Amino acid sequence: MSPRIPKLYSPQKIPTVLQYDENFQQVILWGFDAVASEPIKRKKKVKSTQSRPIELFKLHLGMIPEEQKPALPSNITPERAITDYLREMGIIKEEVERRWPGIDFFKNVRLIVTIPAAEAAAVHCIKKLKEHGLKAGVDCGGGTIDLTVRKLLENNQLGEDTERSGDFCGATYVDKEFLKFLEDRVGKDAIKMLREKHYSQLSYMVQQFCDRVKTRFTGKESEFRKYNLDIEKTCPALKQYVSGSVRDELSDEEDWEIDIDFETVKSFFDPVINKILRLISVQLSKSMCSVMFLVGGFSESKYLQQRIKQNFPECKVAVPPHPMAAIARGAVEYGLDMDAIKSRVLKWTYGVAVYPIFQEGDPLSRKTSNGRIQKFRLMAKRGVQVEINQQFSTRQYPVEPNQTMILFRFYYTPRKSAQYCDESGMNKLGEFRVDLPDTHLGINRPVLLTLCFGSMEIIAIAKNETNGNVYQTAFELDL
Template identity: 40%
Template sequence: MTNKALRVIAAIDFGTTFSGFAYAHISSKEIVVHEEWDDSIGQFKHPTTLKYDDSLNLISWGYPALAEKPSKKKISSGMRPAERFKLCLGEIGEDITFAPYLPVGLDYETAITDYIKKMSNLIKDTLKTRWSEVDFDTQVSIIMTIPAEFDCKAIRTLRECALKAELVKDKDTPNLKFIQEPEAAAIHCMKSLKEFNVRAGSTFMVVDCGGGTVDLTTRKLLPGRRLCEKTISKGGYCGGIFVDEEFIKFLGTKIGQSTINLIREKHYSQLQYMVQEFSRRVKIPFTGESKDFKPFDLDLEVVKQYIRGSHRDELEEKEWVVELKFEDVKKMFDPVVEKILGLIRQQLDEYNDYVSAILLVGGFSESKYLQARVKQEFKQRVKNISVPRNPITAIVKGAVQYGLKNDVIVTRVLKWTYGTDVVRKWEPDDPPNQRLPGDLLIEFSILAKRGDEVAVDDAVPRVFRPASILQSRIGFDIFITDKDDDVKFFDTHDINLLGKWAIDIPVTFSIRPILFILCFGELEIDASAFNFETGETYNTTFELDI
């Protein structure tokens, strides 16, 4: 339930490429999405971009840091802005073109802190203007959204950055909470479910198509406007910015990859201006129908001084103008759209039951071509495929709604198998390679399995005993793996440390059972231990090994 001391809920949609925030007073529950940024009014989001000088002093953020209109007389230079640094919190695979960029000497935690600091100052000023009597530190609850792929380590890092950015006064304050982006979108979409013919007992899928990531969640609507998660939320790196990257690759075929590399490194703002012009005039209106397409001319005279060889000769003949044709643009979209279709197909196959609706949200969901391809591919399996009004604000509004009524989520499906390391006696039927000195072995003791549907505030209890009567300290290190089969030993699967925790126990020369409880109530995992002999209780949210 909402803390009675709280008066305002503020949500931050900290995105890979664009970020935004929204807020509401708990008395009125009117959600306002911020639209006034530096050099930009009427935009729901601001680029997740930072510009530093040569001494790594922050000089601008958002739109001013990203793009600059090129001049044929002069191409300005300067340090390339930091961008996509949010991706450092997760696994991005081998896609080099989409990798985070940070100036030499700048670490990603500093970049995240600097961006949250700018966002924090703007939120504080905005809320002060609306409600001057509200104390930000004690009466405002902050909800931050994260991709489905992020784990507890990523959340812990964000808490550290939020503290350094002075968004919060205490790292572990309950006034800072996190929600998965597709879950927030699902909460927001509940308002529109009736018009999409989704009733209580029906299941629907939300596909959040953002700039960098696409996240999916399948939920069942319960009476009282509450939600159950039915499959593991999944996502991939196939958001709208990948179309931009395909455009840059196309540009490289016309002016040479070496020229692209030079402009990207030395004149990045001009490259981004060209990308934004492409997005505004080609990417957004593209429908996938040749009859709707208007050819777009790329004026490359501004970069001709950097072009060499055959590329220069060819462009001189064309007077430095390259026509972008329908087939060229379709080739930019198709690899990205195919990945999104694959994610939706996988999610439908895993649920293996009737889905009433697919709702597309996020900035890239407004692509007419993406909408058409999704409907064409899945119209036989899902009756209703729609895009709610203002899909770009679905996540941040849903996060505010979660803060106003955070009991809307009834169950979640675990993304990982959780376990701890247990020392026990080696038995003759155990693998010989697991045998340690003293006839002991260390096994992976499963606490909860990947794919389990657990109720919010559900607790998983286990009783453990010290391996020796002389043992004065017992550890409850928590490990995770993406395997849902029987994991028994640490050298047979990809198992990662989530957090370390240990408690002191008096030596009484007895069995000394300890009740260990893992609680999955929020995205952050709480643990407690109870000593049956002494009656002592211990609590932690883990000291994460980051």
């Protein structure tokens, strides 16, 4: 069944929201139906034993701080939530395959999930880039902002000029500022209880704010209409949790209504937009830009557009049609033409674990029983521009003369240099085994180890230079 689309949402993008039954055994609502419609006037009957909806679980895919990831029920993993969500997309799969016969739907879903948002947006904007000249783009999404500077090359290919950057300052953070304001007015405990006991009403209240205030806010006071939040009508359950003098004031003097004026709404936007402006400044300090494309849902904000134009008059600021869908469309377009991206700037430093002989000056606590030490051997450095399928190699040898195999372990880190594989920020990329016969040659059995950075994955290749045998495996490319 196709998800019902309320008027307050753009039909370009289905929200990543799921609602399970009380025991989290099956999905009962998803997408638009899972976000709260007006509590009292729900068109779809739902059992009272439903669980609280879970949202933004896709953020668990990224390398982001744990405190920024949305809390999930103990029995729902991010992998299960994503799998359940994709399962509910069956009708979309049918529509995609009807419109584009022969397309690999799930391959492109994977691209939508894994390709960098700013990169997908750049692919979508490639025709516009050609019209305007050189460089692109800011993805102003719901939870995060992603920035990249790219150059349009020959054959409509894109090259990345600077390392991508981003932060947690998307549109949902304006909603969080709105909720902070409400906490100041009605009390933190009241909002906490509302969130725990009546999540659908809290969600509906935020939706109403978005529809009537956030999406219409231009930053011009002459165009602003004061917003009257009627608690009894919009969020009646909140009343029971408000206490003390705040309750007396709201019930007696204000009749459970809160007026929100221009300066207050502006204060919701400004902390978020100021972060975005700082991120753009950093990118432009590294590479000049003639055209700036804004994509993602937040890019539709007239106030955000206005502030960016004011702060960066040297750039032409453009918002392509359907900016909310630009990332998904760009990912699909990239799936149809994997040659669109010519180069990337590495976001991580990559390397392999090695075991050299312990030397004077090495930490004594790291010395192994066989007189060696495990270290990180750099292979590809963060910030380096690499072309698609470019390779980085190092030559390795067995540690022991009678060794019959080597288990290569690969790691990546945000640091540009590292010594050890257990340093803070170090992540394991993967591992694979290479057989080493010919033990009569002792340690003189070189293995040429290579990392190849492809379109969507890293290929690790090991060539036994003694007998010519080649081994390889693929790792997910965390972009």
